[in-house]
Amino acid sequence: MSWTEERVDLLKKLWGEGQSASQIAKELGGVTRNAVIGKVHRLGLSNRQSGGAAAAAKPAEPKAAPKAEAAPKPAPKTEPARPAAQPAPADAKPAMPARRQIIPAGQPLPPQPSANEISPEALAKVNEVEKKAKKLGLMELTERTCKWPVGDPATEDFWFCGLPVQVGKPYCEAHVGVAFQPMSARRDRRR
DNA sequence: CCCTGATTCGC
DNA sequence: GCGAATCAGG
Numbered sequence: 001m002s003w004t005e006e007r008v009d010l011l012k013k014l015w016g017e018g019q020s021a022s023q024i025a026k027e028l029g030g031v032t033r034n035a036v037i038g039k040v041h042r043l044g045l046s047n048r049q050s051g052g053a054a055a056a057a058k059p060a061e062p063k064a065a066p067k068a069e070a071a072p073k074p075a076p077k078t079e080p081a082r083p084a085a086q087p088a089p090a091d092a093k094p095a096m097p098a099r100r101q102i103i104p105a106g107q108p109l110p111p112q113p114s115a116n117e118i119s120p121e122a123l124a125k126v127n128e129v130e131k132k133a134k135k136l137g138l139m140e141l142t143e144r145t146c147k148w149p150v151g152d153p154a155t156e157d158f159w160f161c162g163l164p165v166q167v168g169k170p171y172c173e174a175h176v177g178v179a180f181q182p183m184s185a186r187r188d189r190r191r
Numbered sequence: 192c193c194c195t196g197a198t199t200c201g202c
Numbered sequence: 203g204c205g206a207a208t209c210a211g212g
Contacts, residue, residue: 003204020195035205037196042203046197142194164193 001030003039015040122177129174134162146172148179 001007007028014024021040022033040046130150136159141147146161147170163172171179 022194032205033196034207037198038203038205041197140194144193 008043011036011039012043012045015045125174126178129163129172130161132163133159135159136162146175148172148175
């Protein structure tokens, strides 16, 4: 795969949206996250500032040369000593007009079956597991973290399970148990 | 261990 | 220019 205009555009778009390099790589296909990061740097949009305004140069730790220095010239091993790290002024507000937090009312949440149609065993298991939940935020979810939501998205008391997912499933074992009810199991549930 | 971006350097 | 390997960190 090569960096066609289309792919670069998509890269810019996704990166601008704050997608991670690995996510972008997967969406693009045919490239690794390294390739994405490399391209991002070459495009000069490594810093997610936006319109390339303030050139707030990052400190960029010295980080001594890791590998052999094939220096044909008698280059002194000692680095030119970076100008000491800057005191970090830190002011200049970007451009976030203090947006009121948007709380999506009808988000496409996973099925939350009514308690009365879940097997008691599975329900008990879930309650048990929720104590061990990692309580991840939306941004911390990955392909292998359980995406079962707990609590009310409109409150602070909301999080995702975050436990290791069942292979191929979006949820951990316990939540898979309540999310995917076999028809046979939910039929004629006496209560 | 899972993940993140940053950097280097042979190609 | 490209991206794997590596580094540094959460």
